[in-house]
Amino acid sequence: MNVLLKFYHRLGSPREFYKISSALIPWLGWTSLILILLASYLGLVVAPSDYQQGDSYRIIYVHVPSAWLSMFIYVVLAVSAAIGLIWRMKMAYVIMICSAAPGAWFTMVALITGSLWGKPMWGTWWEWDARLTSELLLMFLYIGIIALYNSFDERRVAEKSTAILAIVGVINVPIIHYSVEWWNTLHQGSTVMRADGPAMDVRMLWPLLIMAFGFNLYYGLTLMQRARNQVLVQEARSSWVQSLVTEREQQ
Amino acid sequence: MTSTLYRLFLRDCKHHLRKQSDILNPLCFFVIICSLFPLGLSADRELLNTIGGGVIWVSVLLSMMMGLNQIFRDDYEAGVLEQFLFTHTTLTQVALAKIAAFWCLSALPMIILAPVMGTAYHLNGDQILVLMMGLTLGTPTLALLGSIGAALTLNLKNGGVLLAILILPLFAPVLIFGAGMVSAVGMGLPVNAQLSLLGALMFGSLSLAPFATSFALKNSLDY
Amino acid sequence: MTSTLYRLFLRDCKHHLRKQSDILNPLCFFVIICSLFPLGLSADRELLNTIGGGVIWVSVLLSMMMGLNQIFRDDYEAGVLEQFLFTHTTLTQVALAKIAAFWCLSALPMIILAPVMGTAYHLNGDQILVLMMGLTLGTPTLALLGSIGAALTLNLKNGGVLLAILILPLFAPVLIFGAGMVSAVGMGLPVNAQLSLLGALMFGSLSLAPFATSFALKNSLDY
Amino acid sequence: MSPTIDSTIPDLQVINAVVTRSDLELFEPVSFNCTRGQVIHMVGQNGVGKTTLMRSICGFRVLHSGQILWDNKDIEKNKNFYLNSAYLGHRDAHSPLQTAWESLHFYQQLYTPGANKGDIDPLLNKLDLLAQADVSVDHLSFGQKRKLAIARLLLSERKLWLLDEPFSGVDRAGRELIENIFVQHISSMGMIVLTNHGRLQNSQLLGCVSELELFQHNIMLKEL
Amino acid sequence: MSPTIDSTIPDLQVINAVVTRSDLELFEPVSFNCTRGQVIHMVGQNGVGKTTLMRSICGFRVLHSGQILWDNKDIEKNKNFYLNSAYLGHRDAHSPLQTAWESLHFYQQLYTPGANKGDIDPLLNKLDLLAQADVSVDHLSFGQKRKLAIARLLLSERKLWLLDEPFSGVDRAGRELIENIFVQHISSMGMIVLTNHGRLQNSQLLGCVSELELFQHNIMLKEL
Numbered sequence A: 001m002n003v004l005l006k007f008y009h010r011l012g013s014p015r016e017f018y019k020i021s022s023a024l025i026p027w028l029g030w031t032s033l034i035l036i037l038l039a040s041y042l043g044l045v046v047a048p049s050d051y052q053q054g055d056s057y058r059i060i061y062v063h064v065p066s067a068w069l070s071m072f073i074y075v076v077l078a079v080s081a082a083i084g085l086i087w088r089m090k091m092a093y094v095i096m097i098c099s100a101a102p103g104a105w106f107t108m109v110a111l112i113t114g115s116l117w118g119k120p121m122w123g124t125w126w127e128w129d130a131r132l133t134s135e136l137l138l139m140f141l142y143i144g145i146i147a148l149y150n151s152f153d154e155r156r157v158a159e160k161s162t163a164i165l166a167i168v169g170v171i172n173v174p175i176i177h178y179s180v181e182w183w184n185t186l187h188q189g190s191t192v193m194r195a196d197g198p199a200m201d202v203r204m205l206w207p208l209l210i211m212a213f214g215f216n217l218y219y220g221l222t223l224m225q226r227a228r229n230q231v232l233v234q235e236a237r238s239s240w241v242q243s244l245v246t247e248r249e250q251q
Numbered sequence B, C: 001m002t003s004t005l006y007r008l009f010l011r012d013c014k015h016h017l018r019k020q021s022d023i024l025n026p027l028c029f030f031v032i033i034c035s036l037f038p039l040g041l042s043a044d045r046e047l048l049n050t051i052g053g054g055v056i057w058v059s060v061l062l063s064m065m066m067g068l069n070q071i072f073r074d075d076y077e078a079g080v081l082e083q084f085l086f087t088h089t090t091l092t093q094v095a096l097a098k099i100a101a102f103w104c105l106s107a108l109p110m111i112i113l114a115p116v117m118g119t120a121y122h123l124n125g126d127q128i129l130v131l132m133m134g135l136t137l138g139t140p141t142l143a144l145l146g147s148i149g150a151a152l153t154l155n156l157k158n159g160g161v162l163l164a165i166l167i168l169p170l171f172a173p174v175l176i177f178g179a180g181m182v183s184a185v186g187m188g189l190p191v192n193a194q195l196s197l198l199g200a201l202m203f204g205s206l207s208l209a210p211f212a213t214s215f216a217l218k219n220s221l222d223y
Numbered sequence D, E: 001m002s003p004t005i006d007s008t009i010p011d012l013q014v015i016n017a018v019v020t021r022s023d024l025e026l027f028e029p030v031s032f033n034c035t036r037g038q039v040i041h042m043v044g045q046n047g048v049g050k051t052t053l054m055r056s057i058c059g060f061r062v063l064h065s066g067q068i069l070w071d072n073k074d075i076e077k078n079k080n081f082y083l084n085s086a087y088l089g090h091r092d093a094h095s096p097l098q099t100a101w102e103s104l105h106f107y108q109q110l111y112t113p114g115a116n117k118g119d120i121d122p123l124l125n126k127l128d129l130l131a132q133a134d135v136s137v138d139h140l141s142f143g144q145k146r147k148l149a150i151a152r153l154l155l156s157e158r159k160l161w162l163l164d165e166p167f168s169g170v171d172r173a174g175r176e177l178i179e180n181i182f183v184q185h186i187s188s189m190g191m192i193v194l195t196n197h198g199r200l201q202n203s204q205l206l207g208c209v210s211e212l213e214l215f216q217h218n219i220m221l222k223e224l
């Protein structure tokens, strides 16, 4: 417990964060790469083709992980926003704002792969069905968050404002998830995340889970990198960054 | 506390009425958007009935959004908002009073006018009733959530359109339930579930939005 | 004369781009309104195809209107507008440059995005083509007519919504022809007549609106 | 209304205040105390940060470092501070839709609910605004707006006045009048913190003034 | 640029000017001439109508009665007048999205298309704004904005300057600087019409100043 608490506090300081992330980044990078390659092999080669959809279902290995992540990242964003507001932690805001862009990208990927998949499955690129629309709204939320943050010139104000928006917007996440149950939609109901366990061939399921894990680590990686940049920019005038710069120059 | 709220509420109403068009405007806007659609589409009875509920809801939503941008702006730009900090009145009270005044003078008239519009779109009696109930439960939520957005974008130059982007995703659930009810009732389906969801959304936002708004207001004084 | 216009045009474009969201915003707004309707109505393919043209046109119109309010306001409130009187530049040139910049940064992206939206509403290839042609001919008219309204409401506190009321009726003909074309082509009817009418409206407003606007601008300096 | 007075403790204490704009420290750390009957006159060249400091003293902005205390407690969320002070910034804080009379009435209700409406007319008269009582605030001239803001201060009956260029746009007679109002406020144990580019002229007032000069600094932000 | 100079005709003539606000005549009819090398200093209590008269001289408002002539021709639609004068009102006329440098560059292009960009930096330096060259106008302090507006005047190279309270918010050093700028302008046969509540201090300038006092009138509108 004590160790955890200490770690948490260390993460809370930009300088410590910078050090810790330097150590973490290679690990995150390599594991995510390995997992993604492994899952691709399992998914594209080992897993059998679907008796209905043939091979076109394999896009699931990109679509579903990125769709999950688009929601997960939003939750991360909202939680760090809350932490930032309540405990006034600098790093929480950094995590918040650095999550926005990856979140938007994953949402974008989910939308694009979804509509690529939709064409063979439903015969259209786009359908105004509840889940698709709410995913689109999530995209708007991300855009709104990024736009709002960039509209302020005093960072202190931007952070708080964005945090409020992020927290208010979190109601959209359950709406996206449950939309398939609340409304009659074209989109697949929950097949993996079900109370009674996943309804899917295990040979298809495993690659999906591995891929999802790999994507998650990849998100962690981009988050770390973005956060490091942000920290450097924010603390550009502090002595530890200055000394970092001089170190670099000497090398 | 109540009397302060009431006094602030009255002041805001008076201002809106003095500006005259402030009440009339969203109303006119509402009427105009509602009438644009039959122009843009066609006057087919069936079609109008099908889209009626949706169009009226979307018009209400857009009209309210047009007004939201102004809800705190006058007081903010004049420097009145910051003066409230020096009084017993809290920004939460200020926010609540302003939201209430805004609702009374923009949403309420639209709710009252909704039957007329409904008739124009050939909605039947039940549908109109459900439309009005939906609007009564839904518009406070829109005003409350919208006020958060309005407070957030207060010290931005480009507030107006950014505001739209920020709050439209938040408005979507209200729209879905509200407009969904009208079509459901047209098909003879029950609408209790949607009504209670709308009610829940209203109470939820009523209990949270004023605080979020007042926090955002305080934040926008930091320049 | 041309170089002044060009310089003013560039300056305005630069400002819009600097505000960043000024270009993105009407665009996002357009996309959002377009996506609200299916939420409020239903996802029925047939229905969406029928109303698609109308909805996209109405969304374009509303998005442009949201932006119009700002077209002269910044310069007016800062007191820059009155300074133009002291230069070789006429207010007509100023108005033209601002309208052009506004069109390029708000209408043009929407026209480019229209096919995407059209697909979402299941419009067919011909319809999308006609939609884009209509928007190309119609949006300049909207911008030009709208600028008159924007100039007229410049020294009013409640400009925004009043502006909407003033200009929406003026926009009606454009909307009727523009959206009408999309449905007509869906039914295999010819659309030459509408196209030439839209063209005529555009040239008509191009030759008159800048002068009306500059007169209204001059007038709003008298306070 | 206030607790028993301990005259050894200054009411407003500013300790090593540093304010920043876009990560630049504006001036060298500033400390001062303000006790009853005292006027602090902040001076400094344009852009040195007077307005920024004033807004920090009001609690609108957060200080980069340093402290601002009222009765020995930080002013943040210190309701006691806010109920004992009044602020006049570059903006006059009249809502443009009210008339001059209504604006004052509105503030009277906020400051002291249930106060007597009849007090407003004499106040307007004092500031030579009685003829404008029913004119919309929007239509007042530049200087008239400023005078109306001073009337609001008087209405507030607060101990500490925080004034950012109170004389800007005010005519000669008005200036003398306002300085007299300051003298009265000070002699009834009030406090004033003000910025002003001209010199104060009233000799009685000058006796209580401490000048506080801000010096430009503009060094890079130090680590917290 | 201007036609041959006939020094017996004053360049700006204001003849029996009467301005009204909501059907009230503000002050007694005013007449004055302004010739090269002259400063007209309008004074009058707050709300007497200085700003209103100034805006009429600019042609933004229509006079209730009387005439304003430039080179013996009415100023309405008189391009010759507009191309020889520059106006600075209560509002500074910088568009908030530009930086200080850009704002000046923009005006330079408008006033004298094709002028040399390099002239801007020295001008900013002269007004002590060089450090703010790349700061958004919106972020300048109150006095800095005012100084930037004075820089615009210099850029315009116009003969007649119409200035409404040019010193408001400007610090002591800036005030002296601006008065010196006025002296230079006057000595190169420029003209200035200004309002200002304080007294002008530069002795050289005072030599050219004619004070014009506006007296409150406020009688009901006479039948035309």
Ligand code: HEM
Pocket: A060, A063, A064, A067, A068, A110, A111, A112, A113, A114, A115, A116, A117, A118, A119, A121, A122, A125, A126, A131, A132, A133, A135, A136, A176, A177, A178, A187, A188, A189, A190, A191, A192, A193
């Ligand atoms: C643009 C179109 C699409 C979008 C925006 C979209 C969006 C989403 C989202 C947000 C999720 C995660 C839901 C959750 O975990 O609660 C998801 C999951 C999923 N999607 Fe899509 N989707 C699209 C098209 C499709 C298509 C065409 C198919 C195939 C028929 C499909 C199959 C799936 C499957 C199987 C899941 C996993 C469901 C689960 O177990 O939770 N999607 N999609």
Ligand SMILES: Nc1ncnc2c1ncn2[C@@H]1O[C@H](COP(=O)(O)OP(=O)(O)OP(=O)(O)O)[C@@H](O)[C@H]1O
Pocket: A153, B223, D021, D022, D026, D044, D045, D046, D047, D048, D049, D050, D051, D052, D053, E132, E135, E138, E139, E140, E141, E142, E143, E144, E169, E171
């Ligand atoms: N939002 C902002 N972002 C960045 N810099 C700013 C911002 N606002 C003000 N500044 C800068 O901060 C400095 C201090 O401004 P401030 O308004 O406090 O000065 P001041 O002392 O009140 O000047 P004045 O006497 O002109 O009123 C100025 O140099 C200004 O350029």
Ligand SMILES: Nc1ncnc2c1ncn2[C@@H]1O[C@H](COP(=O)(O)OP(=O)(O)OP(=O)(O)O)[C@@H](O)[C@H]1O
Pocket: C223, D132, D135, D138, D139, D140, D141, D142, D143, D144, D169, D171, E021, E022, E026, E044, E045, E046, E047, E048, E049, E050, E051, E052, E053
């Ligand atoms: N739009 C308006 N409608 C009615 N009255 C107005 C309007 N604008 C100004 N006034 C009145 O006209 C009078 C003259 O105003 P003006 O701004 O010209 O005064 P001023 O001499 O410039 O004063 P100051 O020294 O305060 O700047 C004021 O008494 C004011 O109340």
Ligand SMILES: [Mg+2]
Pocket: D050, D051, D052, D164, E141, E142, E143
């Ligand atoms: Mg200042």
Ligand SMILES: [Mg+2]
Pocket: D141, D142, D143, E050, E051, E052, E164
């Ligand atoms: Mg004036």
